[in-house]
Amino acid sequence: MTHHGPQLITYADRLAGDLPGLRALLDGPLAGAFGGVHVLPFYPPYDGADAGFDPRDHTQVDPRLGSWDDVRALADGRTVMADVIVNHVSADSERFVDVRERGEESPHAPMFLTLGSVFPLGATEEDLARIYRPRPGLPFTVMTLGGRRRLVWTTFTPDQVDIDLRTPQAWEYLTSVVDALTSGGVSMLRLDAVGYTGKEAGTDCFMTPATDAYTERIVEQAHARGAQVLVEVHGHHTQQIDIARKVDLVYDFALPPLVLHALTTGELEPLAGWLRIRPANSVTVLDTHDGIGIVDVGTSDLRPGEPGLLAPEKIDALVERIHDNSGGTSRQATGAAASNLDLYQVNCTFYDALARDDRRYVLARLLQLFVPGIPQVYYVGLLAGVNDMDLLARTGVGRDVNRHHYTPAEVEAALTHPAVAAQLTGLRLRSSHAAFAGEFAWDVDGSRGTFAWTAGDERATLAFDAADGSFEVRATQDGAERVVLTSAALG
Structure with missing residues (x-):
């Protein structure tokens, strides 16, 4: 496995004000934790109807955030990922x-x-x-x-x-986007909503053979320009396995609900079942700018008759548990309760989904960091953020509960939080330790598990108990094994 350091997922404005501010944060208090950053849409207008996913001009940087020179500066010494919004443009373009x-x-x-x-x-x-x-x-x-x-x-x-990807006009447009991004220092392209592009009569207009052909064409363009492609699709877990064979990277959207299930029930078998079959070329997440995906572990109309990774009653119980853990705030932000709704997601910060339990929360992050793939950590999750009910009330957009606008003072305060400091310790280990370039092995027994990486004499292990949230991380240093992080330090 190629060694890929963790990446931060963030809006430039909501975490650091602008692109130079984001670079200062990554080079300053977050130094050593991240090998890359996925900057969510920074095109004009970054604050549009869908927080930048409705670009008026997809080839420009919104001047309020900076310039292409700022993107190139951000890419100096780290990987920058940006979105290619394949399916649509702003109605005001x-x-x-x-x-x-x-x-x-x-x-x-x-x-x-x-x-x-x-x-x-x-x-x-x-x-x-x-x-x-x-x-x-x-x-x-x-x-x-x-x-x-x-x-x-x-x-x-x-x-x-x-947009109609059967037309030369659409491809002229998309090629101009890929050119602008790659010449601006972006070396990973995330294809947003690509599953919806292959609209054909006589089909459900989702993930059709045409979608595969369009994806392949963009992958070819990206590779010709030295960039990798990450495909973003929510759906049945077998679809992710299929897509993974055709592209550089896919999201592991099944991991977040399976980790939540494990840490709220003590039951590890569904997670273990996924570890046995999941694609290795994954980008792992716990939370993102969207909600916590539930469709990714369930049954799907797209794959009739095929079971999901979690039984329907366990999914229902998990959703209810998240709502209870968040004190009901996620219920106000999810499904029919909020506009712009995604029926397949629960809108909640991951910290609130685990009832602000520091031990379980840090363990969730460690599980993510130890699973093979490229870990991406969302800025609100990194800072152990809670549901922003004021923002939800102002916008009426459910996903905004997990899209807080941080002031510099709030960032500074969050960095002193024990769960944040512990995550940063785990991230720095994942970023720098030689063991993670080696082989991964895992074992579970009841609620207890061990995840381990080994490369020659170098070793890093996570031993944990999902029932009580206890864990210990050990790693070699100068020939001896030492404890890096333990749940006892979190009370």
Whole structure:
């Protein structure tokens, strides 16, 4: 396995104000913990309808955050990952504004999807009911294009207009995005919402053969420019295994709910079952800018008849436990309770999902750090953040509970938190210890487990008990094994 250091996932503005501020944090108090950083969308407007996932200009850095020179400076000595938003652009983007004004007369008209683009002969009720969408309702918004009322394809929100990857216009656009990012110092591209790109009549319009072809084409472009590709898809766990064979990296979205299940029930077998089959070329996460994925461990309409990693009643119990652990705050941010809703996610910080239990929380992070793959740590999770109910009240967007805007004083205070200091100790070990470039072995027995990495004489081990959250991390140093971290230090 190639040794990949942990990466931080963050918005530049919500953690550090801007890109130079983010670099100062990574070179300063966070030095030695991260080998890379996934900077969430920094394109104009980074504070749009979907926190930057609705780019008006995907080839520029929002000047309020900095410049391409700042991105290149951030990439000096570390990996920078950025999003290629493959499925859609802002309804206010220059190209789509032109289509609104001129309709079919616009040279950009073929780039945007309408109902008729996919169903030129019209769509039946069955066709429409089959379309897979992570939100209630149909993925269309009535808009006037060149004086004609049209049903424009909007998978996520009316502010995000889907593009037609069957057209040269779409590829000219996407190539310009890949060029801008890679010339700006970005060496890992995260393909956002790529599963929705392969819309075809007679299918559910999700993860179709066309999606594979588009993904392959972007992977080829990225590789030609020296970049790697991470594909972001929520779905049945067998889909991740399939996708992993075709791309550089996939997310391990099954890990967070399985870790939560283990640490709230003491039952390790579902996690062990996943460890036996999961792809090694994974990016591991606990929390991200989106919610905690539940669909990733359950059954799926996309794979009928195939069981999930957790039985339905265990998933229901887990969701209820998260809501209880968070004092009910996650319930107010999840599903039908909040707009812009993702039906397959629970919106909650990971710290609140574990009832702010420092031992279990740090153990969750250590489990992530010891599992093979590239660990990515979300900024709110790193700082042991709690649900931001004020932000939720202001925006009505469920995922905002886990997207706090930190002031410099809040960051400074959080860095003194025992659970934050312990995570940083674990991250620095994962970043620097030679054992993690070697072989991984694991063993579980009841609620107890051992995860170990060995490279020659170098060794790092995590021994833990999921029932009480106790753990001990040991690692070799100068030929002798020493204790690096223990739950006893967290009270």
